[in-house]
Amino acid sequence: MALAIKASKTGSKAMKAMKVTKVMKKKAMKAKRVAKVAKGRMAKAMVLAGKREKTTGGLKQDNLTKNKNGKVVSKKASAHGKRAFRHIEGWVEAVMAARE
Numbered sequence: 809m810a811l812a813i814k815a816s817k818t819g820s821k822a823m824k825a826m827k828v829t830k831v832m833k834k835k836a837m838k839a840k841r842v843a844k845v846a847k848g849r850m851a852k853a854m855v856l857a858g859k860r861e862k863t864t865g866g867l868k869q870d871n872l873t874k875n876k877n878g879k880v881v882s883k884k885a886s887a888h889g890k891r892a893f894r895h896i897e898g899w900v901e902a903v904m905a906a907r908e
Contacts, residue, residue: 852880 846852846860854860856872873883 852882856880 844861846854846863851860851863852867852872855863855867855869856874858869862868867882871883872880873886875881875886
């Protein structure tokens with residue numbers, strides 16, 4: 809004998825109106841941070857000009873100078889080179905004279 813199917817007591821309910829979802833406002837963008845460390849080929853020149861604070865090696869503006877060709881170099885390295893050349897300066901002059 810087949811089982812009787814129960815009829816639902818209530819009819820289908822009317823659908824409730826869906827809530828309108830509020831759209832979140834986008835956060836304001838933060839201001840871009842200015843880089844303090846200069847990188848790349850012109851790093852030392854940027855630091856000497858005051859556009860950046862230091863180089864990746866930690867050299868600051870007071871540690872830099874320009875050499876006779878106009879290239880920005882470390883004061884310390886420049887001084888070391890001058891001291892080293894002073895010992896062979898006479899020899900260089902003698903060789904230059906001998907080549908003529």
